[in-house]
Amino acid sequence: MSRVMLEVKELTTKYITRFREDVYAVDHVSLKVEEGKSLGIAGESGCGKSTLALSLMGYYFAPLHYTSGEIIIDGRTISGMDPDEIRKSILGTEISYIPQCAMDALNPTQKIINFVEDVIYAHQSASITKKEIYELARERFEILGLPAEVLQKYPVELSGGMKQRTVIAVSVILLPLVLIADEPSSALDVTSQKMVIKMLRDLMEKGYIKAMIFITHELPLLYNVTDDIMVMYAGQIVEKGTAKETVFDPLHPYSKGLMGSIIVPERGLRGTKLASIPGVPPNLKNPPAGCRFAERCKYVLPECKTRSIDFREVEDGRAYRCIFSEEQLREAYKND
Amino acid sequence: MTDENNSCLSGKGLTKVFGSGGQKCVAVDHVDFNFNEGEIISIVGESGSGKTTLAKMLLGLISITEGEVYFQGKKRDIRTQKKKQEYWKNIQAIFQDPFSSYNIFNKIDSVLLDCIYMRGGRRLSHAKKVELMTEACGFVNLKFEELTNKYPFELSGGQMQRLMIARIFLLKPKILLADEPTSMIDACSRATILDMLMKLRNETGMTLIFITHDIGLAYYVSDSVYIMEHGKFVESGSADKVILYPAQAYTRRLISDVPKIHEVWDLSTV
Numbered sequence: 001m002s003r004v005m006l007e008v009k010e011l012t013t014k015y016i017t018r019f020r021e022d023v024y025a026v027d028h029v030s031l032k033v034e035e036g037k038s039l040g041i042a043g044e045s046g047c048g049k050s051t052l053a054l055s056l057m058g059y060y061f062a063p064l065h066y067t068s069g070e071i072i073i074d075g076r077t078i079s080g081m082d083p084d085e086i087r088k089s090i091l092g093t094e095i096s097y098i099p100q101c102a103m104d105a106l107n108p109t110q111k112i113i114n115f116v117e118d119v120i121y122a123h124q125s126a127s128i129t130k131k132e133i134y135e136l137a138r139e140r141f142e143i144l145g146l147p148a149e150v151l152q153k154y155p156v157e158l159s160g161g162m163k164q165r166t167v168i169a170v171s172v173i174l175l176p177l178v179l180i181a182d183e184p185s186s187a188l189d190v191t192s193q194k195m196v197i198k199m200l201r202d203l204m205e206k207g208y209i210k211a212m213i214f215i216t217h218e219l220p221l222l223y224n225v226t227d228d229i230m231v232m233y234a235g236q237i238v239e240k241g242t243a244k245e246t247v248f249d250p251l252h253p254y255s256k257g258l259m260g261s262i263i264v265p266e267r268g269l270r271g272t273k274l275a276s277i278p279g280v281p282p283n284l285k286n287p288p289a290g291c292r293f294a295e296r297c298k299y300v301l302p303e304c305k306t307r308s309i310d311f312r313e314v315e316d317g318r319a320y321r322c323i324f325s326e327e328q329l330r331e332a333y334k335n336d
Numbered sequence: 337m338t339d340e341n342n343s344c345l346s347g348k349g350l351t352k353v354f355g356s357g358g359q360k361c362v363a364v365d366h367v368d369f370n371f372n373e374g375e376i377i378s379i380v381g382e383s384g385s386g387k388t389t390l391a392k393m394l395l396g397l398i399s400i401t402e403g404e405v406y407f408q409g410k411k412r413d414i415r416t417q418k419k420k421q422e423y424w425k426n427i428q429a430i431f432q433d434p435f436s437s438y439n440i441f442n443k444i445d446s447v448l449l450d451c452i453y454m455r456g457g458r459r460l461s462h463a464k465k466v467e468l469m470t471e472a473c474g475f476v477n478l479k480f481e482e483l484t485n486k487y488p489f490e491l492s493g494g495q496m497q498r499l500m501i502a503r504i505f506l507l508k509p510k511i512l513l514a515d516e517p518t519s520m521i522d523a524c525s526r527a528t529i530l531d532m533l534m535k536l537r538n539e540t541g542m543t544l545i546f547i548t549h550d551i552g553l554a555y556y557v558s559d560s561v562y563i564m565e566h567g568k569f570v571e572s573g574s575a576d577k578v579i580l581y582p583a584q585a586y587t588r589r590l591i592s593d594v595p596k597i598h599e600v601w602d603l604s605t606v
Binding site: 277 | 550552556
């Protein structure tokens with residue numbers, strides 16, 4: 001059994017709105033990432049993917065609040081720790097985060113090297129001189145295929161793909177164990193996207209990071225990048241399995257719907273009907289008592305709406321949240 | 337493709353140069369094209385290949401350095417504001433970022449009412465206007481009763497983009513130019529939006545021009561595809577021909593850069 005880098009048990013976090021309403025955006029999520037593995041999280045906008053990413057770091061600020069659950073990074077429980085302590089000893093060194101929009105993540109009035117210095121001084125307690133930082137950054141940038149001149153430039157002088165890769169290089173400068181990439185390539189064109197993905201894969205292969213969580217709504221991308229995929233809907237995990245299982249043999253009706261929205265330039269796909277899921281996700285201020293997908297589900301039964309549905313495991317690592325059994329679901333999909 | 341009688345929009349030697357002298361940047365470089373009526377066309381290229389500049393020229397939002405645009409076989413004339421407005425009744429656009437496509441001070445009702453006025457519906461009764469707006473919202477699976485008296489920022493990105501399509505439904509232009517209409521929204525809403533655009537095309541017979549960097553999307557929706565590199569069209573033809581049998585190295589690279597699910601995605605070619 002290999003080393004577990006990140007383990008999350010029944011994590012629940014909520015937003016408290018201005019009107020004192022609770023929004024449970026991450027609801028009893030459990031996950032486990034082993035050394036050398038990457039986990040993908042898929043789901044549509046507003047399903048709680050990004051909130052989950054923020055929650056995983058254990059660093060909460062209003063309006064996001066921690067409710068219950070446990071986060072364990074490499075054997076060390078970080079949930080419930082003091083935020084200041086987390087910033088100093090966990091962020092950057094144990095777990096690191098690539099924000100969704102790299103264009104906005106860099107300070108336009110600072111050169112990249114100043115940004116690197118800020119990151120190191122904020123998250124590392126050991127003393128280090130500016131010269132050493134420059135040498136470290138230059139070396140690291142070159143290994144990752146970024147020209148060293150980037151360090152002396154302002155963000156406006158870089159292209160979108162370059163900015164994203166710079167943010168990635170800086171976020172792993174302190175060699176975190178786990179890297180969370182939140183839609184790192186969704187604002188880029190296909191060529192820059194490929195460069196970003198290549199860089200993330202290099203990081204894994206060269207051992208700069210031990211495990212990765214990759215969040216996106218692009219399934220073909222997830223399929224190519226990650227080992228396992230979890231599908232998220234309305235704050236809950238509805239399905240998990242290996243990348244191949246989830247994409248080619250989805251069990252949950254929502255995953256099945258998501259797979260219908262895949263567009264790839266491959267022979268025979270032109271003119272086939274795209275399957276879109278009608279309706280909108282439920283409001284999480286008062287989530288439905290039963291299955292959260294019931295309102296939009298094709299195969300809904302009356303009792304789906306009233307009784308709560310368990311997340312059940314079918315085999316090792318494969319689980320889904322639906323009232324139907326595996327055979328019933330497969331039969332239903334066959335008749336479509 | 338060479339049928340001149342059926343031409344909806346065409347261009348000859350279209351060029352746009354930004355700046356002058358040493359700072360000169362040729363964004364679009366002598367492109368020729370002919371879009372037929374009722375066709376779905378995709379213009380595909382990387383960031384910075386001049387796709388959006390070309391779109392802005394077609395819309396008449398920026399001046400043309402050289403070359404001519406022909407609308408329905410005749411030279412386009414948009415020298416006065418009045419003529420421009422007349423032209424815009426025939427060509428409309430959906431842009432990439434739905435969040436910046438609306439005037440934040442105007443309610444959604446007024447967005448839709450403007451479209452009715454543009455079609456000469458200023459004198460219609462209030463009930464008739466509401467009926468038209470309800471129909472348009474119904475077309476894109478939105479409920480007008482829920483939208484009335486709301487501001488654009490109260491909607492999600494996907495809803496805003498759908499409302500954009502509702503506008504087009506009311507305006508019924510001859511040409512719709514969609515500049516990366518789905519790049520900011522998730523894969524699930526993307527399927528919905530594409531479905532709606534196709535439905536709109538089938539109902540009104542409009543010409544649809546997609547501008548995108550996603551070659552998978554281009555292949556999925558379009559009849560003909562134009563590949564753009566550094567301001568020039570390097571390859572064009574029917575979707576099947578261009579995507580399945582690409583002649584140019586650039587096209588092949590674009591196709592290989594898209595993640596696939598049935599074929600191996602080669603990461604070593606970056």
